[in-house]
Amino acid sequence: MSMFEDIPVDVGIIYEGERIRGSDMRIELGGPREEYKFELVQARGMDEIEDGKVIIIGQDISDFPERTNTPFGLIIEVAGKEVEKDLEGVVERRLHEYCNYIEGFMHLNQRYDIQMRISKKSFDKGFTSFKHMGEVLKRLFKSELSFIEKIQLTFITEPDLVKEWYSKALEIYEARDAKARGMSDDDVDVFYGCSLCQSFAPTHLCVITPQRYANCGAISWFDGKATAKVDPKGPVFEIPKGEVIDAKTGEYVGVNKVIQEKSLGEIERVQLYTTFGYPHTSCGCFEGCAFFIPEVDGFGVVHRNFKGQTVNGLNFVTISDLTAGGRQVDGFHGLSIEYMRSLKFLDADGGWGRVVWMPQDIKERIQDFLPPEIVPTIATESDVADLHQLKSWLMEKNHPIVERWSEEPGFAPTEIGEITVPTLEMPASAFPIQGIPSGMGFTIILKNAKIKAEKMIIKADKRR
């Protein structure tokens, strides 16, 4: 009765975390010892492929001696009325998950870097042929991604053919990436909305566009497209972007309409590429956060793995708490790492020309995507420790923000001074108060204070 009754091993999510050690493995497909390996999904016309066909070129699993590795290529061709070239990448990435559903099968990495292992135990149970694997993948793909009407799978272990296809595959990946990078919001009529996080942040909705990944970093515009195709009424759905209200800030009639509806009227407008006015809301699982530093009129960006304190003395936890939970908070903006690679990153606020600080490791990860002249002017935790030092750094490195200081009449970077206590001077150590950020005054109220006070309440000024 089970879908996989005729397969010699079990198939299910419960095998996803399985690891197969070298000593337990029957065969390794690809992996670090093989130069040539790949997995590739290709969209085809309905009459170009034969549904359910599994082709094996070269030796099959059982033909190999125990504990060997082999060059390996897997080509999956799919067809269907709704199947598009755009979806190839999304379909391809399902492979990792699906392969790992197979009992005694381990799949690591993706594309030209794959490593797969089949355990001795599963081999002994009868999982001896790519036919079985093809059969499993075929059923999984078709039952989850209902837009796939036909699927044909080709397993290649013949070394020369793997090598030949390997270089073709590299070209295809590159072309796919180039297309994705080159795509702009103007190229499409439809964005995607994701309300998955509403279970935790009920007024939050992620708007996913070609130039803006979901905050969690897990859903691209292409992913959105595929998911919405499978379950149009599900948590990921189409947003017809509608008329442009402001291309610079990224405000659209269609987006506002959907946001109002999905946030239950809580949020009325969203401008995708600014952190002021009507910023995109933040859920609770965003990968990073941009934060405004009024003292220098610029932004810091911090990601959730950064454990230290940012340049303004706050850590990621504090910063993210200021914006999480589906709210619009000026100057604080949850975001994904991938969005930092977008040309539209904080575009309306001045983009990278406005970013003054970020952690070292994230800077290294994304610096190839930044305007090259900006890279050396952005400070990290190894360059500056506080706002004083940051100011000097920016001036010294001639960060474009410095120009902004003089351009904007009336704006002078705030003096970063000591805490001053009005009227009464006392030794600072008399106050057991820590963590009052610089630049904040406070008022002392002596309650019931004749000579002996029962209580003294020290209130910090409200944040801006």
Add this chain to the structure above:
Amino acid sequence: MSKKDLKLKFDELSSVIGTFKGLEIEVGRIFDDEWEEPMGPTPFPSVGTLRNWDRKLLERYKPFYMPFCDLCCLCTFGKCDLTGDKRGACGIDMAGQQSRIVLIACCIGASTHTAHARHMLDHLLEEFGRNAPLEVALNTGVEAPNIRLVCGIRPKTLRDLEDALDYVETQLVQLMAAAHTGQEGDNIDFESKAFHAGMLDHVAMEVADISQISTLGLPKGDPEAPMTELGYGSIDVSKPVIMCIGHNVLPSVDIIDYLMENKLFGEVEIGGLCCTAHDMSRYDKRSKVIGPISWQLRFIRAGIPDLIVVDEQCLRTDIMIEARKLGVPVIATSEKSCLGLPDRTHDDPDAIVRDLASGAVDGVLIIDPKKVGEVTVKTVLEVAPKRAGKKSFSLDELSELANSCRLCMECVRACPNNLPIVEAMQAAKEGDYSPFAALNDLCVGCARCESACPVDLPIISMITKANEPANLLEKFPMRVGRGAIQDTEIREVGQPIVFGEIPGVVAMVGCANYPAGGGDVARITEEFLKRRFIVVTSGCSAMNIAMTRDEEGLNLYEKYSGHFDAGGLVNVGSCVSNSHITGAAIKIANIFAKRNLRGNYEEIADYIYNRVGAVGVAWGAMSQKAASIAAGCWRLGIPVVVGPHGAKYRRMLLGRKDKEEDWIVYNARDGEEVYVGPAPEHLFYAAETVEEAIVMITKLTMRPNDTAKGRAVKLTHYIDLYKRYYGTMPDDLHLYVRKITDVPFTMRDEIMVALEEKDWSEEKIAIPDPTLLDRMVRRRS
């Protein structure tokens, strides 16, 4: 120590209104009110404040009473027989009486942690000052989720914790008073009060643990906290051995400090039993963890300790008798457990050492931890050489003892787990000790068999002796208790929880009263780790988890990471560290949805109950503390599964999945009342077998708020395990599949058949923004 936060003295101060001479200003408390979070509706809730919330839960999960005793004998009207529809002399009925005992048990449990916390805090205030800052965990802003939630305060220093503790103590007195003859009469109100005691308990535990973490340098939420050694074999018996038993680490800390200061650490072995051992290993990983509470008697009988130090909780109350038999001196260190010993707190340390070493006294009470440190180390160094020959017990003796057994079966009748002791005796008579050795892992160490034995055979000693060769080799790594879960970890798991890649959080906690040994705890734990649940653990369970190895010789701490993440095994620490487990659930609500914690209990409990797939498992729950810890989970909407002995807590909280009307919630989006299915089905459930427990735990992770993917993942595990252990498909799938997208696609065909049999259709079960609270419905003003 100054009791004032601020003291200023001016010889002369001039101002516009005049000149002050000799002006003194004193401020008793400075309230640092820079917390911007608005105060919620229920700061410092009193006994009845959250009654409505409790009643909502108790309406769904009606108490099912299993009287452990049919009589009430609390007042001199009694004994009163309460069977059938009889009432006692005061008017109480069976349900009232059973729930009253539940309340009393929870009060005892909560009082124990509270007294522990008070002792800890008073001592630490004395030693570190009122302004010692609370630094609980790395990357963490929410330092005390339970205190924030319940009390509505944000503690920053040790001093602030006193406010929380004062509150808990006041409330516990109120609760205890409710159990007096002729006070509360309604069983549901008793239950609500038991929930209150549980909630207070988590506040008290939090106070105890965060104060010791902040001041004593215990790991601060470190996922890579060091490994320590656990087991008999970790103790080098050639050295003088100090054994610390109990839960309060303070005396042990001073023993370790004394060893360090006098460079004696290498020459003396210090090991602990029960939670003191956890906290010692958190303080210094070189101190050994001998094992859980059930090893207490065995280890003493093995003759290994040269000196026993007891602090508080879960001690054997006959420890003096046992120690006397072996000539091992005992140092009691807590006013709560004086053991009848003379108070020598104010005596000269060397005089005490002299008396203990010479055998002039067999034990002393010393309340000052510093003095305990010195006296303990000096005494053990003198006593150990004299005891050198007393450490063994011969196998011949064992066979001789067995020969005097009359095979009367009294021992088996007394054994809580009905272990085959008589068979072991018979074999031992014939020189085969292996059946005795086999009892070692199954025995909970209660020694009731010995009390029952008409010829006074030392059965526990016989078991220990028979298994001695294996015992002495047993040494397991255990990651020391890390304390709280970091805010950043909570944020990391947000997405996988929302997407359903992490099917739930399972807490393996509680005592060691296992029906068939601690191996079952490791087995349950691994089942969920393999399935990439997050597993957190504490106390005796955390120790037992360490004591099972796979065929490659690895235990679970070696195989799974200590991160609060899918497939992570997180040892939070001792009993009082359990507050970090509820704390993590509370922080999930706070950090994802930005729900305010401050004095906002009901909303957060509603949130956790409907959304966070957490389940507590206390497979060997024994104590009143375990009862109150569980009660604190219930009030937060976290279901708890216990082992078969847990039925002796006298009542379960069971849902009725067949009653559709029980499972209605508000959709917070529009206020509509909708049916969401029985998730989670029960709030307190005793499982008879490991298999039943595993299936039930999996099922109880389901919540009305699950996304389709999350529900599909949870259903996959539920169905897979159900089929594995019951051999068929579960018959209640139609209550848990809400839409076709909930169906795990790898099981689609067989599930659809099962659903068709039950006339399932897509519209019956809603996926709302679920809440039990009318006030949480969004209404635009």
